[in-house]
Amino acid sequence: MxxxxxxxxxxxxxxxxxxxxxxxxxxxxxxxxxxxxxxxxxxxxxxxxxxxxxxxxxxxxxxxxxxxxxxxxxxxxxxxxxxxxxxxxxxxxxxxxxxxxxxxxxxxxxxxxxxxxxxxxxxxxxxxxxxxxxxxxxxxxxxxxxxxxxxxxxxxxxxxxxxxxxxxxxxxxxxxDLLAFERDGRPYDDRIVRIADSVQRRHRLRVRSLDLRDFNAETARIKHIYDQAWQENWGFTPMTDKEFTALARRLRKIADPSLVHLAEVGDEPVGVILALPDLNQALPVAHGRLTRFGLPIGAARLARAVRRIDRARCVLLGVVAEFRGRGIEAVLMRRLHEAGVTSYRGIELSWSLEDNHAIHRTITAVGATHTKTYRIYQRSL
Structure with missing residues (x-):
């Protein structure tokens, strides 16, 4: 440097x-x-x-x-x-x-x-x-x-x-501290697969991918889970409807629907896992600009580089409190792996709070390892 x-x-x-x-x-x-x-x-x-x-x-x-x-x-x-x-x-x-x-x-x-x-x-x-x-x-x-x-x-x-x-x-x-984990594309252990299958049958759980044709309703379902699942977490603040909608529209531009899955019991959404293709693999070719000299040079370079993305980041993994601790997180992670294994060689799961031991047990059980640590600092005024 x-x-x-x-x-x-x-x-x-x-x-x-x-x-x-x-x-x-x-x-x-x-x-x-x-x-x-x-x-x-x-x-x-x-x-x-x-x-x-x-x-x-x-x-x-x-x-x-x-x-x-x-x-x-x-x-x-x-x-x-x-x-x-x-x-x-x-x-x-x-x-x-x-x-x-x-x-x-x-x-x-x-x-x-x-x-x-x-x-x-x-x-x-x-x-x-x-x-x-x-x-x-x-x-x-x-x-x-x-x-x-x-x-x-x-x-x-x-x-x-x-x-x-x-x-x-x-x-x-x-x-x-906020932790990031990494998992490669190797198959899940048979024991994890059996557990996930058992959980899905026991709770009559339906797991499906995102329906972009019903985008507004899907966004509302994900926000409902997000607000319920994260409300007790350190530092969490609910997003306004405008904030969540604006974020969803931004992410839609880079989203791969096969990497977004909802878990439902009956008609009730109870869990979500949302991963994104790692756009950071492609961004360097644009040098921070989509246009140069009035021409879409950066955009053209970026469009070509996006086709070579081979890793993803799991941004959200959450289950509403009523259904937490029943193995639904493992079901969602398995579904994400199955959907992405042919296109993505690995996935980062980030971030989780350092003291969220329950989710860490699930993440490490499926073979992910801790790779990065981010820190929130504080100072009295």
Missing amino acids: QSHPHAPAQATQPVRSRRELTQFVELPYHLHRDDPHFVPPLRSECRRLLDRRRNPFFAYGEAELFVARSDDGRVVGRIAAVDNPRHNDFHRARDGFFGQFECVDDPAVARDLFEAAAAWLRRRGLNSMMGPVNFTTNDECGLLVDGFDAPPCVLMPYNPPHYPALLEAGGLTKAK
């Missing part, structure tokens, strides 16, 4: 102009351009996330963007301070968040960024700061602290190995 010598940073300042917003967006492309594991996100997606008119988060939440500059005017760091009232109402808390953190390898610059974010959150009456979260725990979140030997999967964050030390220099400590 290329080093980035720089002069001492000036005071960190909020983003106010379109030019400053562009500099905010561009910073990670400059910082990580020589890192072989950095996957350049599409700039259009980065801007969509920050757009107050297009991101449904801003219907109820607020964020302030900051950049740090060196004495010669170059941007050497960035951060977003985030106020999420829905999180605080749901958890009866006064938590603030930070996200979008990028920084040169300089603890002084990092401290300035965290102080700017902390001061903004303090003025809003919040008494803690957690992150990285971009902008909710339903978006990309966590700092990679273990597993730097491979690129991230689709919709998972990435950072170089020196970032944890920068957060610690800013007074942040561990709040919770």
Whole structure:
């Protein structure tokens, strides 16, 4: 990775102009351009996330963007301070968040960024700061602290190995770890297959793939399971209907219906497993842009590269509380494996909370191993 010598940073300042917003967006492309594991996100997606008119988060939440500059005017760091009232109402808390953190390898610059974010959150009456979260725990979140030997999967964050030390220099400590697991395409153990078959018969469980012809109703079914299955999890905040619909429409563009399965008892949806083709395998060819010189060069390259994707990421695996602990998770994982084994050589399951021991037992029982750790940090204000 290329080093980035720089002069001492000036005071960190909020983003106010379109030019400053562009500099905010561009910073990670400059910082990580020589890192072989950095996957350049599409700039259009980065801007969509920050757009107050297009991101449904801003219907109820607020964020302030900051950049740090060196004495010669170059941007050497960035951060977003985030106020999420829905999180605080749901958890009866006064938590603030930070996200979008990028920084040169300089603890002084990092401290300035965290102080700017902390001061903004303090003025809003919040008494803690957690992150990285971009902008909710339903978006990309966590700092990679273990597993730097491979690129991230689709919709998972990435950072170089020196970032944890920068957060610690800013007074942040561990709040919770998020774990990623990996499984290759080898067949399931016969014992797991027998258990899954028995569970399916016992509960008269119907497991089916996603019906894109009934997309709106399917989205509502998945949201129902999501809200029920995750509501007791640390850090969970229910999505608004607009947030969930917007996310579903974005994911539909890259979804493989054979990787999305619902479990139903009678007419009631009780579980879901949702995996996505790992778009990050293809994204590097676009260099962060779908168009160049007015031509869809990046889009054409990306379309060709997508056909070579051979791994997936399991984004959701959940069962409503009433049916949890009965082996339905194993049934769903087996169905996902059967559907994807001919097209995908492996799958990442991410993320799960470090203390969600029940799901970890299921994941490891089917042959997956822990490969990456992401961390949510915290600091009192």
